[in-house]
Amino acid sequence: MLNTEDFYHVWRIDQTSSLLREEIKEYCHTNIEMCLECGKCSGGCSNAHIFDITPRKIIQLIKIGEEAKLLKMDALWSCVACQLCVDRCPSSINIPRIMDYLREKAYKQNIPSTRPNVELFHELMLGNIKKFGRVPEALLSVEFNIKSKQYTKDAEMGMKMFFKGKLNPIPARVKDIQMVRRMFRNIPAQREG
């Protein structure tokens, strides 16, 4: 099979390096040196129209090591992870994985999210998984509304869904919950929602 890395070797014109780029190569197993600078990632991006920094620019900022800018960008919290960028990339650069890596890094450094409700929802969901092992959708929605102070959000729709039998009032539980909790060992306790 053709190895992309060998194939593009002669085109590797940009030897700029940054610590961030090396880190990404190590942890995300993807090599942005292979970027052809074609912009197909941004062309495919589902949310390019609302991104503050589009995927093509994100790659460029990684190359020059602009970490501070990347960790506070809004795109981290509005990416839908639709996988169009990686599939369109001629070098298969795994941008969705890079987005996850940068978001996780920003989160661990307590850099405020530009969309606090998105971060809050993730935290509440993880808190529920740690508690029950599964997601009690009804409970999670109520919890989210209270903690985000949007008390009536989707209330009417929620009632309709309840009467259609879509919302379970009682959470399901995993029996071996201790095993699920072991997986949370690297997540700081105060950040679980």
Added chain:
Amino acid sequence: MNVAYYPGCSLHGLAKEYGISVEVVCKHLGIELNEIEDWNCCGATAAHSLNHELTISLSARNLAIARDMNMDKVLAPCAGCFSRLKGASYELRNNKVLAAEVSEIIKSEAPVEPEVNNLLQFIMEEQGLDALKGKVTKPLQGLKLAAYYGCLLTRPKEVVQFDDPEQPVSMDLVLQALGAETVNWAHKAECCGGGYAASDTDIVLDLSGQVLDSAKRAGADAIVVACPMCGVNLDTRQEAVSAKKGIKYDLPVIYLTQLMGIAFGYSPAQLGLKRHLNSPFPLLQSKGLA
């Protein structure tokens, strides 16, 4: 073929009708589903957004249980769960460092098997179109459908290795085998907004709105889905999109397995078709299917 079944949280909750119809259809096809014992949530958007090790570990435990149950395949009808499980198995195969860490956490060898299938691949491989045609007793004649794949049934291509990532055809072929007509449309593999349903609803109204516009423009009677997030977003947010854009869509959103059930002769009530906010009954009745 021993098939493990991973329903995920939604098929027991928000998309109960998808879970019900998957079970009805598989039973009809003679496929025994063995639910993964004591399965846990795949972590969905929340886990992969905030902690990589966590998202892989959550899926690894489920896969390890399926492996220990001696299963040959895992069926994950939710495209989100499918993506997490299949992605974890891909990563565990290719990232030995992470595999060792995960194995230590779940106190079991990191699983790379059994193979994980989404609903489309499962139907195509375990049944095939000819066998499916032979089981149709009530052809879906007169239905003009938009087959909607969304993001995760076919992407990322390197991991999924099934159908075309942006111009998929498998669901169209299944629906045609059931006797329906499918439309050509632009948004069959675009995103609905997925996991932002509650946390940033505007993103969903925007992206799901584009999907609804496209299906309407193509002249579809209904949208067919094989993912609870697509199903829930397009069904429950349709009213809000209508109000925002001033367009009346009238597009019921139906799970593929519900339509398979109808074509096999089951009644709409047995397939949970009363649970939708945009009722599919007027459409099905007009075609003599309900």
